[in-house]
Amino acid sequence: MKMNSRQNNPSDRTPKHEYGPDGKPQIDLSSGKYTKVWQGPNHPGVTGNMSLELTLCGDEIVDAKTHVGYLHRGFEKLFERRLYMQVMPTCLRMCVPESDTNEYCFAEAVEELSGIEAPEKARWLRMLVLEMSRLQMLLRVVPGQGGAFGLGIGVQWGMYVRELVLDLFEELTGGRVYHMYMLPGGVRGDLPEGFRERALKVMEEVYRFAERIDNVMFNNSVFKKRAIHTGYIDPAWIDRFGIVGPNARAAGYRRDVRKDHPYLLYDQLEWEVPVLEHSDVYTRARIRWMDMQVTADLIGQILEKMPEKGSFKTPTPNALNWRIPLGETYVKAEASRGEYGYYVVSDGSPYPRRITLRGPSYTHAIALLEKMLIGADVADVGGIMVSLQTCPPEIER
Numbered sequence: 001m002k003m004n005s006r007q008n009n010p011s012d013r014t015p016k017h018e019y020g021p022d023g024k025p026q027i028d029l030s031s032g033k034y035t036k037v038w039q040g041p042n043h044p045g046v047t048g049n050m051s052l053e054l055t056l057c058g059d060e061i062v063d064a065k066t067h068v069g070y071l072h073r074g075f076e077k078l079f080e081r082r083l084y085m086q087v088m089p090t091c092l093r094m095c096v097p098e099s100d101t102n103e104y105c106f107a108e109a110v111e112e113l114s115g116i117e118a119p120e121k122a123r124w125l126r127m128l129v130l131e132m133s134r135l136q137m138l139l140r141v142v143p144g145q146g147g148a149f150g151l152g153i154g155v156q157w158g159m160y161v162r163e164l165v166l167d168l169f170e171e172l173t174g175g176r177v178y179h180m181y182m183l184p185g186g187v188r189g190d191l192p193e194g195f196r197e198r199a200l201k202v203m204e205e206v207y208r209f210a211e212r213i214d215n216v217m218f219n220n221s222v223f224k225k226r227a228i229h230t231g232y233i234d235p236a237w238i239d240r241f242g243i244v245g246p247n248a249r250a251a252g253y254r255r256d257v258r259k260d261h262p263y264l265l266y267d268q269l270e271w272e273v274p275v276l277e278h279s280d281v282y283t284r285a286r287i288r289w290m291d292m293q294v295t296a297d298l299i300g301q302i303l304e305k306m307p308e309k310g311s312f313k314t315p316t317p318n319a320l321n322w323r324i325p326l327g328e329t330y331v332k333a334e335a336s337r338g339e340y341g342y343y344v345v346s347d348g349s350p351y352p353r354r355i356t357l358r359g360p361s362y363t364h365a366i367a368l369l370e371k372m373l374i375g376a377d378v379a380d381v382g383g384i385m386v387s388l389q390t391c392p393p394e395i396e397r
Contacts, residue, residue: 027055027063034062039381041070049392050365050385056378064373066366073396079355084110084184085319087352091342092178094357095391097140100133101335103182105342106355108263109331110184113324113346114316121310122186123264128302129172129181130264130333131295135206136165137336138292141389145285146217148383149226154213161209164202171195186313196303206296210289218286227282231384233372235279241371242363245338246287247388251279257334269301281380281387288389291336323350330358337361337389359394366395 027034039052049071055063072093079087091106092099104126111118118126139162143154166176171192173179181188217223235251237243248255256273258266274290276283316322324346332341341358365388376384 033057037378041067050395052369052373052381054373054378054381059377059379061373061376061378061381064370066370068366068392068395071392071396075393075397076354076356079352081351083320083350084322084324084352087355088180088183089178091355092180094393094397095335095359095361096177096393097391098133098137098335098337099178100129100182101333101340102342102357103180104130104333105331105340106344107182107184109329109342109344110324112329112331113327113344114184115325116185116314116316118186118314119311120265121190121307122312122314124302124306125187125191125312126182127264127266127269128299128306129169129179129187131299131302132165132168134336135292135295135299136162136169138288138295139165139206139209141336141386142285142288142292143213143217145227145281145288145383145386146213146220146223148386149223151217151220151223154217157209157212161202161205164205168195168199168202171198183313185316186311188313190312191306199303200300203296203300207293210293213289218282218289224282226380226383227280227285227387228278229280230380231281231284231372231376231387233279233368237368237371241368242360243338243368244360245335245389246284246291247360247364247368248338249273249275250277250283250287252277255338257332257339261332263333268305269298271298271301281383284387284389288336321350323348324352332358335360337364337391357394357397359391359397361388361390361392361394364388365390365392 035056037054037056039054041049041051051067051070053065053067054061075090075094078090082090087106091102094102139158143158147155169179170176172195173181233247233251238248238251238253244255252275254273254275259273271294274287274294276287326346326348328345330341330343332339338360343356344352345354347353369385369388373381373384
């Protein structure tokens with residue numbers, strides 16, 4: 001297997017090319033030394049929703065530019081023409097695989113502006129749904145990292161266990177992908193009878209899957225050769241590029257909104273935030289593998305501590321004529337990709353004055369990706385993109 005020496009030595013990742021005063025490589029395409037190629041766009045997966053303009057010297061990437069605009073656009077402007085309750089089904093599309101974080105942030109923002117507080121039971125149920133959402137996302141992403149390097153069996157295993165989690169979502173909310181379960185004032189319903197027992201059995205499957213994927217992927221010699229020292233993120237870039245979530249924690253930064261700025265009832269749960277330091281594709285995959293098991297444990301704690309009875313919805317005004325008081329707020333939560341937030345402004349009318357999203361994908365998939373691809377092997381581009389766990393609709397919002 002051909003390996004890029006600079007990728008296997010993070011301390012020596014600077015390509016041997018001339019650079020100008022602006023820090024950009026001096027590239028003369030007419031010299032015959034460099035080649036310009038394009039990767040994407042094609043729809044399947046994060047590596048296809050974007051386009052990369054790559055300049056190569058042999059197999060080495062000398063320069064990289066991201067091109068977006070091939071997916072959904074204009075959500076934030078659409079919000080300004082929707083009643084607050086009409087925003088709900090649209091905001092879910094901000095990140096299709098992890099729609100529940102959008103539900104929570106928007107519902108919580110409306111509550112803060114309106115002076116409404118969701119009941120305790122609703123807050124427990126919201127935490128449950130958020131952790132289930134994180135879990136189903138990780139069941140795709142962890143084995144998907146192996147799939148990006150040609151190891152497909154783990155993807156099939158992960159999708160099976162993910163379907164079990166989606167079964168729980170369907171039982172609780174009536175939907176498998178889009179749920180619209182968390183509404184301003186609380187949630188739409190309580191746990192079905194026997195849900196706790198069925199959910200705990202699914203968590204057992206998650207633990208078994210984690211053990212199997214550890215053996216098949218993380219101890220696989222080919223995966224280790226492809227992933228270790230590939231896609232290195234310099235810890236000095238963390239604050240510079242606003243890196244959050246697993247991408248930051250794989251570089252030694254303990255960042256988790258649930259711990260740093262506790263919301264809902266996370267302060268009543270016990271867990272440690274996984275942190276590693278090697279900051280490559282392998283380490284980021286390992287962090288998410290650890291996150292997956294921590295999430296399964298948190299779901300168990302939530303089901304155990306959640307009160308059996310209690311109100312799950314606070315009465316709210318008529319949704320067709322709900323005038324939110326004048327004001328602004330920012331609500332954030334910890335998605336599987338890191339800090340995720342909604343900035344909402346109300347001018348007192350039935351329509352939002354402004355809603356804007358803070359998603360980690362914007363910085364991870366544009367500014368950071370362009371920086372970290374320099375010196376990489378062209379064969380590793382897809383795997384590096386997957387390791388950042390981006391969600392393109394967050395960029396084209």
